[in-house]
Amino acid sequence: MASNNIPALRRLPLSFLPNLLREIIECDFKFPVERVALTRELDHLGALSDAQVADLFGTFYRIKLSTQLENLDWVNSPAQFVEQLSAHLWTTHQLDAFRTAATTYANELNVVTALDAPPLPRLGISIIGQGVGSFDYVLFRKLRPHGTYFNRIKPENGLRILLDAVKARAEVHPVPYGHWYIDGGESADSDSTLTCISYAALEPVRAALLSRVHAEIERPGMGPEVLRSTMAALRPADLGVSGGDEVLRRFQVRLLTEGSGTQLFSTSFAQWAAREVLRRAQPVTLLVRFAPRQRQKPMDELLSAVPAQPEADVLGSLVDADMGAYYNWLNQQRLPGAAQSRFLVWFEGHSSALAIGPPMARGTVSDSEGDLKKLLTWLL
Amino acid sequence: MVVTFGGGARDQETFAPEGQENIPNMMRELIPRATFFTQVVNRGILGHYVATASLATGVYETINNFAVLPPESPTAFEYYRKDRKRPSSDTWVVAPSNGFNRIGESNHRSYGQGLGARVILPKYLLKAAMSGSGADYEHLLRDNYENPYYTPELENKEFELEQLETILKLSATDFRSHARTLSSPDELSLYIVRQLIRQVAPSFLWVTMHDIDVAHAGAYSLYIEGIRRTDRLCLELWKLLENEPEYSGKTTLLILPDFGRDADDDAGGNGFQHHRTGDAEARTTWLMAIGPGIREGVIYDRAVESIDLVPTLGEILKFSPSFAQGKPISELV
DSSP, X not given: OOGGGHXXXXXXXXXXXXXXXXXXXXXXXXXXXXXXXXXXXXXXXXXXXXXXXXXXXXXXXXXXXXXXXXXXXXXXXXXXXXXXXXHHHHHTTOHXXXXXXXXXXXXXXXXXXXXXXXXXXXXXXXXXXTXXXXXXXXXXXXXXXXXXXXXXXXXXXXXXXXXXXXXXXXXXXXXXXXXXXXXXXXXXOOOTTXXXXXXXXXXXXXXXXXXXXXXXXXXXXXXXXXXXXXXHTOOGGGGTOOSSOHHHHHHHHHHHHHSSSTTTXXXXXXXXXXXXXXXXXXXXXXXXXXXXXXXOOOHHHHTSOOOOOOOXXXXXXXXHHHHHHHHHHHHHTTSTXXXXXXXXXXXXXXXXXXXXXXXXXTTEEEOOOEEHHHHHHHHO | OEEEOOSOXXXXXXXXXXXXXXXXXXXXXXXXGSEEEEEEEOOSOOSHHHHHHHHHHTSOOOSOTTSOOOOSSOOHHHHHHHHHTOOGGGEEEEOSSGGGTTTTOOOOTTSOXXXXXXXXXXXXXXXXXXXXXXXXXXXXXXXXXXXXXXXOOOSOXXXXXXIIIIISOOOHHHHHHHHTTOSSHHHHHHHHHHHHHHHTOOSEEEEEOOGGGGGGGOOHHHHHHHHHHHXXXXXXXXXXXXXXXXXXXXXXXXXXXXXXXXXXTOTTXXXXXXXXXXXXXXXXXXXXXXXXXXXXXXXXXXXXXXXXXXXXXXXXXXXXXXXOOSOOOGGGO
C-alpha cells in the first residue's frame, strides 16, 4: 500500500507522515472499515494538486521539528517517531498548533472519505450495575437530557432478551466485525454471528502481560517511556495468544498493552474496549455488559500484611459503568449515521432504563410498562 | 501554604454546579472565607511533575516529566530563602512520589544548590519505615498513576529515616502504626504536614496532593472518591492552621489543581481518565485563597495563569521572583 502511494506520501510534511505510515504498516491487521477509510484517504491525498496539499498541510509544515526527530529512522520506526513528536510538541509549546492542524485535516477527511451510514440504524446497548441491590445514586445523570428515562421496565430475562436482539440483527445484516458483544466479566453467550470479547477470557493474557511488565522493569536502564514502547510492541504470540482470528487477537492484546487500567479493572476494560471498537470497527450493533471490578484496597489494608482474597466493588463499579455508558453513547455519536443511531442503557436486574434515538423524547420520564423486548420495539 | 489539589481535577467534578456535591467541605466551610478565581489557565505541559515545577517557578518548565530532574528556573523557595535570608528549615515541600524529589531546588546558576526547600516524600518514608514488614504495599508505593509500573529509585534511605526521627520526632514504629490507620497516601501527606507544622513550623510550606490521579486507571468512582478525600483533607489542613498558634491568623492558604483533565467531548482523549489532549478543560482550572488580608466570599471570573502564582507569592512573602514570567494577581496582594 505504501509503495503504491509513494508520490502522494512524498509531498506530506514530516510532522504528519509517520502517523499515516504507522497506520499503513498496521493495515493488514485492521478492521474492514479501517482499511476502506485508509484506502480512501490515500486516494484522496494522491488526487490533490500541489497547491491543495500546501493549503491542507500548511499548519503541519509550519511545525518546527528538532534535528533529532528529523534524523530518526521514521520509515522503519514510525511509532517511535510519533511518541517523540508528542513530547517535542508539548516541550516546544506547539501542541495547540498541531491540534488545530489535526482537527482541520480530520474534518476535511471526514467530508471527503466519510464511510456510508450503516445498513440499519446503529444500536448501542450498555448494561450496568451487575450485582447491585439497593443504592443511593442517581443513575444516567449525563444521559437523561438526551433521551427518555423508563422506570417501570420488567427486568425478567433482560440479558437474554438483549443478547437475542443483538444476534437477530447480526443474522439479518451480517457484516464482518459489525456486531459486537463485550463483557466485563464472563461472557453470557458465544455466537458465531457476533464478535465477542470478555475480560474473564483474557485473564491468562493479562497475567502474562503483568508478568512481562514486572520482568521488564527490573532491567537496567528501563524507564517509563521505554516500558511504554516495549508494551506497545508486544504481539499476541509474546503473550501466549495463538489460533483464531489474527485481527481480533491483535485488537485484544492492544486493549491490554495500550489501555490504561484495563489490566486491573474490568470496568476500565469494558469502557476502553467499547471505545476502541466504536472508533476502529464502527459496529452496527454493540452490546457492552459491565461487571463488578475488584475493590481498590485502602492504604491501611495494604499495610496490614494480612493476605486477603480480592473482593468486588459493586457500587463503585456501578458508578464507573454509569460514566462508561455515557462515554459509549458519546463515542457512538461520532460515527456516520449518528442522527439515526439508537442507544439503550439498562440497570441490570432492575426496572430502570434509558433510551435515546429519534423515536424517543429528550429529557423526559416515561412510566410505560413493558419488558426490554417491548422497550426495544419502541426504540427501534 | 500552597496546596495543589491533585493531580488533575476537572471543573465539572469540583466547582462547576454539577460537581459541587463532591467538595462539600470546601463549598460549605472554605468558599465563604475565600477569594476564588474560576479560570486559572495552564499553558504548559500537562504532566504532574513538570506542571508542579511550572507552578513553583512561575515559568512554563519543559523538563522531562518522568525523569528525576530539578526545575530549570529558580523556584519560589529559592527566591524566598535568598531574598529573605531564611534557613532551609523554613521552606518545605511534601510531595507524593519519588519523581518529585528534586522539586525544591532548581539548577539555575544564580540560585540552585543549597537555596531550595527541603523535600519530604511520604511514600518513600513509608517504604523505608516498612522495610522487612512483609506487608503487601508495592501497589501503594507506585510512583504515579500515569506509569504505574515504574518507580525511580532514590539513594538516600538513611537520610529519609533520619528526617523521620530527628525532624518529625517520629519513631519508625510510631510512623508505621499511624500509617496503618490511614486510607491513602494523601492522608499520609497530611499527617506529615501536621508533624512538620508542630515540630518545625516552616514559614513556607507546599503540599502536593495526588490521590485524584488514580483517574488514570479509568475508574470514575475512584476519581470521585479521590476528589472527596482531597476536599476533606483541605478542610482538615485549614483547621490545623487555625488551631496552631504559630499559624493561626497569620497564614495564607492557596489551593489550586495543577491542571484539569480531558473533556468528555474531545475525541482525542478518553474524558476524565487522562490529561493528554491539551484541550480547554484540561488546561483550565481554579484557585482558592484564604487568609489575613484576603477578601472573603469574592469570586473573579477573569482568567489568570498558573505561572502567576509565584509572582503572587512574591508579593505576599516579600521576595522578588526575577525570572518568573507571570504577573502578581492583583486581587490577592
